[in-house]
Each structure stands twice: as structure tokens, then as C-alpha cells.
Amino acid sequence: MRIELGYGLDIIGDIHACYEEFMAMLEKLGYQENENGLYIHPEGRKILSLGDVMSRGPQSIDSMLFFLKHVDNGLAYMIDSNHGWKIARWLDGRKVQLRHGDENVEEEFSNFERKYGGKETAVLKSKLRKLLMEVPSHYIITEEGKDKVVCAHAGIKEEFIGRENSKIKDFCRYGDVAGVDEKGKPIRRDWFKEYKGQQLIVWGHDPKPEPMIVNNTINIDQGAVFGGKLTCYRYPEKQFVFVDARKNYSGKIGADNPIGK
Template identity: 55%
Template structure:
């Protein structure tokens, strides 16, 4: 384990606009396609918006998909240049700890990141691979648990990976970080999957908009002034961006189901919706 690192700021000014992007999971080509639709222009390896808009990722940029290292390199460059930001996330935290030399088991697609690093070292050498590992380690370990979007000193929206309680907004602790990475977990099912509470359903406050991902939905989902923009791109769904404060949604369709799984969060979501329709026809 190496030295502790300070988290980056959990505040962004809305100013010229922010484009919040849901879980990418190594789907780099779809990400580039989405940037084009959003109006970003590439020059000298940097994507800039002509109106000065900034990118904000909800985390989980790696794992499951085919090009995690491309995304790590992208966000290392663009965050350093002040063009983008990113929140902490469950897969990001796992990869960060692995890069930090901690004892973790890479599974659920995280092992693909390790394989990409092995291939990268074979092609570019150990020095280059070590440099990228260190830059990626710092990127992921310093990502804030959530990011507050502010206008005229007021919080107008919060971006977070898996969810956040209103009384956690602006705070930082182990409990806050865990909630932001994993959501409200009620336990573990027999198949090993986490049992997630529908925290957005239970939200009572309308303090500000909360934009989140982590738990894929077939389409962007609004509930109690929260917006889920994880449409399961890596499972063959879509990659979604929410343009704030424009209140616009932009999506691109995944080229394929990169996960290689037939039983995915998207298929389970569709099954739940069909079951609800049978129970409540016409609703």
C-alpha cells in the first residue's frame, strides 16, 4: 500500500454547462461516438466543446468492456487539463485498490483490466505500463465520492455513482463513500448478487436533482427528482449523457453485448417490467 492521496474537489460550477455521462465500462468507441453527438471536437488528443462545456463521468469507466485502458488514459489527460471530472465508483474503487497493491480479487469484469495491462506491457514495455498504472491509480483513488454542481453558490444538482442520501451531500466519511459506490444495500442474495434497496423510491426531499448510474435501466429513469442514466451499454444497451442545465438526454446504442452474458441487468430489468405489467395490466 502506498501513500494516502487527497480527494479532488467535489464541487463543479455549472457555468457553461456540464455533460454527465453514465457507466461506460470500457466501451470506448461508443463513448467517442457520444462525444461527437454532444458536440465535442478533438484536437491534439483533447476533446473540447466549442461552448466551453465540461464532461462529468459517474465512474465505472473500466471493466467488463473491451477498452478500459483507453478510458483511463482519456480521463487522466482530460481531468489534468480541467476539461473533465469523474466520481468514485465500485469498479473504480476495486481497480484503484488493485493498483495500490492491496489484496483484492479481480472478478465481475475487473480481471479484463488486468489482462489489458498485461497486453499493454507486452507491447510498450514495463516502464510505460508502470507509468500508466501509477497515473490510473492516482486518478481513481482521488475521485470524490460525489460531485455537487453549483450555480451562484447554490447546489443545483449532485452527480454520484450509485446514489446518495440528502443528509450525506457535501459530507465525506467511510459511510458516505460506501453508499455512493454501492447504493443502499440490504444484503446478499443466494446467487451472490447484492440486494439493493430502491433508494430513489424512498427519497422524500426535493433539495436538488441527483444524477446517478450503477443499476442499469432500459431507459433513463426519473424518480423523486433523481435521474438514472446507466442504460447498460456494456450489456448491449445504450450509453447515455444528461446535459445540465439544458435538461437534455443524448444516447448511443452499443455495438454489441460486450459482457458475453445472456443473463444481464438489462434482461432482468425487462423481466421485472413484464412481470409488473402482468400484475397491473393497463397501468
């Protein structure tokens, strides 16, 4: 789960199937598509997704395919996430309830199957299942062998960094969840308020209108699928790059919309 920084990383917040916004982001960041459909950065930078690349928005398959291709070719990294894990289990044939936008993924696969047939669909599902099952709970970016930045979907505790077990995986997927409220929404504890570690933690999952910096942690989920913006945090430059959402894809407005759109 350790990555040497190399020529720089572009850490991308929750895409949630907002593929057009993601493509616009890659262009803004200077990636160029080559003859094999791979997006290459002229300076050798790589892409790191904080997970939840699918669900809720319009293009889950395209978003997952992008990471399948680019992870396979050593050009991108992706970590585990709550929607990613749900879709992984669904692709694995386990009994799961598809909701909170995961049902859109099922619908996309039905359309895909009508267009390309059962065989091709089964091959794609199997490859995506493998990718989503194998991604680590978090990545640690190192510089000259020293741990500098930790990327985790919903957050991480200092004592979990560099370790992996089912409890840690769940924490990285869902954050510090203390049950659900009367509406069935998860009650989230603000793990970042207690964080005192030396490594910078970059995380997503919990949409905020602007990047939220607390202690040594940065939230870069600005709710693209909720009509906000897609965020990239460039490291080591420590710069933010934004792409505004083309629309609010979520159907959630006002008080139901986590960024108040």
C-alpha cells in the same frame, strides 16, 4: 466537491470500457479533438463521468486514459465508483479479487506491458492509481453558488450531500446494499424512493433499459456494455443524448442480462 456550472455539463453514465460508444457520444455532443488529442467543446462545456468507466467492456485503459488526460487539463470530472475503487486498490498493490469484468482490466494491462514494456506500464498504473484514489464520492453542481445537481455513482442520501467519510463513500459506490442473495448478487434497497431533497440527483450503476426518473433522481446507466445504450444527461438543458451499443460485450444474455438483452 462543488463545481460551478459554467458553460454546461455533459454527464455520462457508466461507460464500462465501451470506448467506441463514448467517442461516438463525444462527436454527437459536439466535442472536437485538438492537436494534443484533447476533446474540446466549442461552447466550453465539460464532461462529468459518473464512474465505472472501466471493466467488463473491451477498452478499459483507453477509457481511463481519457479521463486521466481530461481531468488533468480541467476539461472533465470523474467520481468514485465500485469498479473504480476495486481497480484503484488493485493498482495500489492490495490483495483484491478481480471479477465481474475487472479481470479484463488486468488482461489489458498484461497486453499493454508486452507492447510498451514494464517501465511505461508502471508509470501509467501509478498515474491511474492516483486518479482513482483521489476522485470524490460525489460532485455537486452549483449555479450562482446554489447547489442544484448531485452526481453520485450508485446514489446518495440527502443527509450525505456535501459530506465525505468512509460510510458515505461506500454508499456512493455501492448504493444501499442489504447483504447478498443466495446467488451472491447484492440486494439493493431503492434509496431513491425515499429521496425528498431539492437537489436533482443523477446516478448510474444499476442498469435500466431507459432513464429512470423517480422523485428528484435520474438513473442514466442504460447498460451500454450489456448491449443497451450509453446515456448523456445535459445540464442545464435537461436533455438526454443516447448512443446505441455496437454489441453486447458482457456475455450476459436473457435473465442474466440486467436490461434483458
